[in-house]
Amino acid sequence: MVRLIKIYGENKMKISEDPNINEAFIKIKNNLLDREHCKKYRKLSFDELYEELKDVKGIKFTDVTKEEATAILTDLNYYYKLTVYKRSFKRDKETGKFIDLEFKTLCSIASVDMQLRYLFAEACMDIEHALKTYIISHITNNDEIDGFEIVNRFIHSTTEKTNPLTLDGIMSKANYPTHYQYNMYQVHKETPPIWVVMEMMSFGDLVRFFAFYFKLYPSTDFDLFSMKSVLMGVKNIRNMSVHNNPFLFDLGIGEIDRPNKYIKLYGKEVGVGEWFYKSLKVNDTLSVFYAHRFFVKGEGSRKYRIDDFKKLIDRTIDRFKYIGSTNDIMYYFNILSKVVDNQQSS
Numbered sequence: 001m002v003r004l005i006k007i008y009g010e011n012k013m014k015i016s017e018d019p020n021i022n023e024a025f026i027k028i029k030n031n032l033l034d035r036e037h038c039k040k041y042r043k044l045s046f047d048e049l050y051e052e053l054k055d056v057k058g059i060k061f062t063d064v065t066k067e068e069a070t071a072i073l074t075d076l077n078y079y080y081k082l083t084v085y086k087r088s089f090k091r092d093k094e095t096g097k098f099i100d101l102e103f104k105t106l107c108s109i110a111s112v113d114m115q116l117r118y119l120f121a122e123a124c125m126d127i128e129h130a131l132k133t134y135i136i137s138h139i140t141n142n143d144e145i146d147g148f149e150i151v152n153r154f155i156h157s158t159t160e161k162t163n164p165l166t167l168d169g170i171m172s173k174a175n176y177p178t179h180y181q182y183n184m185y186q187v188h189k190e191t192p193p194i195w196v197v198m199e200m201m202s203f204g205d206l207v208r209f210f211a212f213y214f215k216l217y218p219s220t221d222f223d224l225f226s227m228k229s230v231l232m233g234v235k236n237i238r239n240m241s242v243h244n245n246p247f248l249f250d251l252g253i254g255e256i257d258r259p260n261k262y263i264k265l266y267g268k269e270v271g272v273g274e275w276f277y278k279s280l281k282v283n284d285t286l287s288v289f290y291a292h293r294f295f296v297k298g299e300g301s302r303k304y305r306i307d308d309f310k311k312l313i314d315r316t317i318d319r320f321k322y323i324g325s326t327n328d329i330m331y332y333f334n335i336l337s338k339v340v341d342n343q344q345s346s
Contacts, residue, residue, distance in 0.1 A: 057083075057086065058091075058099075085109040126298075126305060147194050151197050154208075154209055170200050211224065229260040251332045252276075252279055309336070
């Protein structure tokens with residue numbers, strides 16, 4: 001079979017009928033690509049990182065000395081986590097450098113992002129606890145199941161899935177004396193009831209069980225397809241928060257063709273247009289607040305969480321007025337403000 005192989009660095013095509021030659025060409029090409037990638041993203045010293053930001057990226061250091069900047073990169077924040085926020089700012093089309101972007105602004109955004117992640121983590125823990133309570137309440141009131149057989153049925157239902165589960169795979173993570181759930185594991189490891197298995201599950205597996213259970217025993221409280229989609233949005237925010245990944249970048253990218261009906265209705269309720277909630281991060285943000293309102297019943301948890309968000313939002317909008325209302329970060333916090341105001345009034 002004739003293949004066309006393009007030799008890296010040349011503008012012509014080589015034809016070979018020998019698959020071994022083709023494979024050799026591909027390896028050469030990939031090796032050259034790997035070398036170029038490694039050269040482009042090679043490790044830089046802190047002085048070189050400073051020069052990269054200042055001279056190549058055009059970041060300004062008006063109120064920050066070189067020594068202060070390198071100290072920040074050394075002790076307070078690392079390069080990627082601090083500079084990823086530059087994606088929310090405009091570049092000069094000719095030079096490729098950022099326009100009037102201060103290093104101090106990136107530091108401020110990093111600080112706000114950290115505070116936002118902490119609040120999201122707390123909200124997602126509220127939801128996780130409330131979701132477990134919701135499921136267990138339904139199981140307790142369901143006379144058709146005993147709490148044990150449902151575990152086997154759930155595990156079996158994943159057999160043909162892309163990511164099949166095993167009971168041992170869920171439970172064995174607690175099979176260490178230093179694990180906080182070790183005693184629970186020792187007591188129930190052979191035949192665990194669902195309320196034990198749920199304590200061992202990841203949040204993603206908990207959502208899978210939620211979808212499995214309510215497909216078997218439908219609830220009139222919600223549309224299962226839409227609620228599962230909401231919970232997957234919660235999962236994205238939860239994982240971002242607990243793994244401490246940066247969030248406030250690429251906020252305005254439309255990535256969802258068909259937002260689920262709960263998010264569409266909720267977006268309309270809070271005054272957020274469709275273009276915004278088609279962005280993955282805005283969609284997931286709305287999912288957290290929708291799920292928090294639906295599942296979390298404790299008035300204290302709901303009030304204090306929303307109050308904390310409100311304080312951060314007001315501080316941030318006031319703090320970043322100078323970056324302009326059309327900036328993606330300001331757009332996001334204005335959306336967040338609408339959501340929180342709606343939660344406070346509901």
